[in-house]
């Protein structure tokens with residue numbers, strides 16, 4: 556019984572991720588960016604410490620994007636008409652995504668700078 560409910564929760568969570576991917580262009584953009592970054596990290600054979608920073612950054616962006624989607628859905632449900640509080644809720648949630656995206660961008664520069672420079676150096 557407990558096992559089934561755990562599996563049910565897991566499948567609902569997967570449905571939520573699927574919903575965000577289907578309906579949110581930003582979520583799709585971040586997912587594609589994550590695949591590109593992970594592929595580059597694998598090709599450059601990054602150290603586990605660099606992998607760790609990348610995975611933390613990717614997870615933060617995706618989680619923020621999912622929570623932003625949840626806020627948008629709830630706001631649209633309870634306040635389909637324009638309202639200053641609906642605006643504040645959506646803008647704040649979008650701000651969380653923006654912060655994590657900036658963090659991820661900075662992490663990507665720090666993590667990739669030296670390995671990419673070394674790889675470019677080895678090509679000459």
Ligand SMILES: Nc1ncnc2c1ncn2[C@@H]1O[C@H](COP(=O)(O)OP(=O)(O)OP(=O)(O)O)[C@@H](O)[C@H]1O
Nearest residue numbers: 579580627634635636637638639641642645646649
């Ligand atoms: N009910 C509302 N009342 C007041 N302002 C709103 C309301 N709905 C949206 N807005 C404003 O419009 C902006 C864009 O809202 P929208 O729902 O289109 O979200 P979005 O960030 O464009 O997400 P997406 O296009 O991915 O669904 C919000 O950030 C907010 O400033």
